[in-house]
Amino acid sequence: MVTDNRQKNKPDSASHRLHTLSILSGKGGVGKSNIAAALSFALADFGKRVVLIDADLGMANLDILCGVRNARYNIAHLVEGSRNLNEILVHFKTSERATSLNGAVSLLPGGYGIKEIADLDEYAMERLFDALSGLEDMSDYLIMDAGAGIHRGVLSFAYASEITLLITTPEPTSIRDAYGVIKSLGAAAWQGSKETASGLMLVVNMASSSREAQEVAERIRLASMQFLGNAPMYLGYVLKDDVIERSVKNCRIFYRSDPDSNAGICVRNLAGDLLRLCEGADIKHEAFKDSGRKKGMRGFLSRLAGTLFADKK
Ligand SMILES: Nc1ncnc2c1ncn2[C@@H]1O[C@H](COP(=O)(O)OP(=O)(O)OP(=O)(O)O)[C@@H](O)[C@H]1O
């Protein structure tokens, strides 16, 4: 399982910039973890070096989902200071295509015993932030599976990230909870800060067709526009596909075993669209306007610290 492209893949120019992306939902069980993992491997297929973080601290399970048996160390060892990042990261073998393009995926497994990032003490937080800073040079994308709901920890990741993917399914309960997250993100939760999550994007999972996904996204966007005066951009969809359930049962990432399944193609499309938004010509899309937010890991960490420490003062 272990191959490491990192050493030979140093950033090739001073313009190297890490993109931070968090994945969250209102309702649980809508496919965040599957999409986070599949998207990581799809981005690697486009030649990107990805670090996938299980930031769903209360319910960490990406290691199992990714077929990692008995991950020896996890984020809990990092915050208690007993292990360093290199000892904890799990490096995956990627597809031939990813390897030839220098794409790579590593996982920072989540740990048990930590309920919320917001509960960490000052020293633990400092160790976590130091370790995350170390990821800047070795990766192009940081993908965080942030969990469900509107806890402060989940919203902090969304707020701090350059891009936030809000996952919903076509179920009315999931739609309503997605709207609840948008509302919470837009509310004055960000004490003292004028910034808002600028790169909030909707992904509709378990859709029966592209048309259904579009209708779901439009409903959410309309309600957001009408009641909140702003709406997230619709990024795309993932079709309902039995291949995911089968892969989950076998502790495999569906994108690795079935990249050309219906769901696999959808995830590759999402990855391509994200790359265009982050690095390509579409960067001026109105929902992704440069709001003057500091980019890269430094921007991410300063916003994360800002929200986490805001009411500890
Ligand atoms: N596109 C899809 N088609 C069919 N089934 C899917 C799809 N996406 C997810 N699932 C099913 O939904 C289940 C939950 O997915 P997943 O664990 O990724 O959700 P989650 O949002 O991370 O859940 P939690 O909130 O508990 O962390 C999977 O085990 C899988 O069976």
Ligand SMILES: [Mg+2]
């Ligand atoms: Mg999950």
